[in-house]
Amino acid sequence: MVQHDSEGKPLGEEDGSEASLTRRRKIEHIEICLDEDVQCRAPSMFADIEFVHNALPEIDKDNIDLTTNLLGLKASAPIIIAAMTGGHPQTLEINRRLAQAAEGLKIPIGVGSQRAAIEDSTLANTFKVVREEAPSVPVIANIGATHVKAAQEAIEMIDADIIAIHLNPLQEAVQPEGDCNSIGVLGHIRAIVDSVDIPVMVKETGAGISGEVARSLEEAGVDAVDVGGVGGTSWAAVEYFRAVRDGDEVKIQLGNDFWDWGIPTALSVIMVADATELDVIATGGIRTGLDVAKALSLGAVAAGVAHPLLRPAARGTVAEVIDEVEKIIEGLRVAMYLTGCETLEDLTTKPMRITGDLLNHLQALGIDYSKYTRK
Numbered sequence: 001m002v003q004h005d006s007e008g009k010p011l012g013e014e015d016g017s018e019a020s021l022t023r024r025r026k027i028e029h030i031e032i033c034l035d036e037d038v039q040c041r042a043p044s045m046f047a048d049i050e051f052v053h054n055a056l057p058e059i060d061k062d063n064i065d066l067t068t069n070l071l072g073l074k075a076s077a078p079i080i081i082a083a084m085t086g087g088h089p090q091t092l093e094i095n096r097r098l099a100q101a102a103e104g105l106k107i108p109i110g111v112g113s114q115r116a117a118i119e120d121s122t123l124a125n126t127f128k129v130v131r132e133e134a135p136s137v138p139v140i141a142n143i144g145a146t147h148v149k150a151a152q153e154a155i156e157m158i159d160a161d162i163i164a165i166h167l168n169p170l171q172e173a174v175q176p177e178g179d180c181n182s183i184g185v186l187g188h189i190r191a192i193v194d195s196v197d198i199p200v201m202v203k204e205t206g207a208g209i210s211g212e213v214a215r216s217l218e219e220a221g222v223d224a225v226d227v228g229g230v231g232g233t234s235w236a237a238v239e240y241f242r243a244v245r246d247g248d249e250v251k252i253q254l255g256n257d258f259w260d261w262g263i264p265t266a267l268s269v270i271m272v273a274d275a276t277e278l279d280v281i282a283t284g285g286i287r288t289g290l291d292v293a294k295a296l297s298l299g300a301v302a303a304g305v306a307h308p309l310l311r312p313a314a315r316g317t318v319a320e321v322i323d324e325v326e327k328i329i330e331g332l333r334v335a336m337y338l339t340g341c342e343t344l345e346d347l348t349t350k351p352m353r354i355t356g357d358l359l360n361h362l363q364a365l366g367i368d369y370s371k372y373t374r375k
Helices: 018-035 089-105 115-119 125-133 148-158 169-174 185-195 211-219 235-246 249-257 265-275 289-297 307-315 318-337 344-349 356-365
Strands: 049-051 068-070 073-075 079-081 139-144 162-167 200-204 224-226 279-283 302-305 352-354
Touching: 018 089, 018 115, 018 235, 018 307, 049 289, 079 089, 079 318, 089 125, 089 307, 089 318, 115 125, 115 139, 115 148, 125 148, 139 148, 148 162, 148 185, 162 185, 169 235, 169 249, 185 200, 185 211, 200 279, 211 265, 235 249, 265 279, 265 289, 265 356, 289 302, 289 318, 289 344, 302 307, 307 318, 318 344, 352 356
Parallel strands: 079 302, 139 162, 162 200, 200 224, 224 279, 279 302
Antiparallel strands: 049 352, 068 073
């Protein structure tokens, strides 16, 4: 994908500036996600949720309605092409394919952190391409909490309908250039909420969000939380492989030790839904339509998918990206048919069981899970 020097570092990526370092990091993240096994070794816990089969669904599968409302915006299915990339010249085509797939399927799409384009405006096209290729679907901007003054710029860059503020303290703690000063982050989030006129979402990047954190975010005025839980891509693992490339023994150890740190996605969805009235998006290890159905049954309004779409977007075709999403959509439709659900709202009323580690965690946390184990 990228040419490298004799030390394995991308050619032409460094001139010593902060922008060049950000750009280099962007492409390294994509390469590692494509070429290494960076998936969490711990489960998302969706396997601990079981629907009760309905042998008499009494509905026509072809009439099942998957349309949904995401923060006031219509989508054809409760699936989001989650934030992946942007900010390096060679990510433009990846985002183009993802956006074309989103437009073809009429589903929302998020972009990766726009910091690189804010630091270097020549990279803005790697993000702008998303709105250009997806003019009629919800598009989600993406900034860090400290970039208060850049929020409006990020929105205007891609004519965004929603802005996501990403939280990634785990990744910052294990990456060589990480910023671990989190003082004032909640205040920055409040400032962003006050400064923009579109819905604000806060998203984790793989370690989950607890009920306590979600309550703080709700009080700060955010509209939604994307839990970004354990079960999918581990950013500690990604940074582990970066550290291996650089021979950084301390970061290698940290990446390995914290590979599976965080809250599993299914547990995080319940914790946030139990503690707040926020809209919840389930991202982190969503691999099938059945996973989506389970997330919705717990109270999520949508589910985000990233890693399964990266390879076809980077090394395949738009048709291949669409094919991967359509598999998930069809799986959701089948799960709804087998539980007798004509609408997405019906999923929150159908019988289900919670077992295994998920049940144990809920009991240990004192969370009333009876409302999820419907009979």
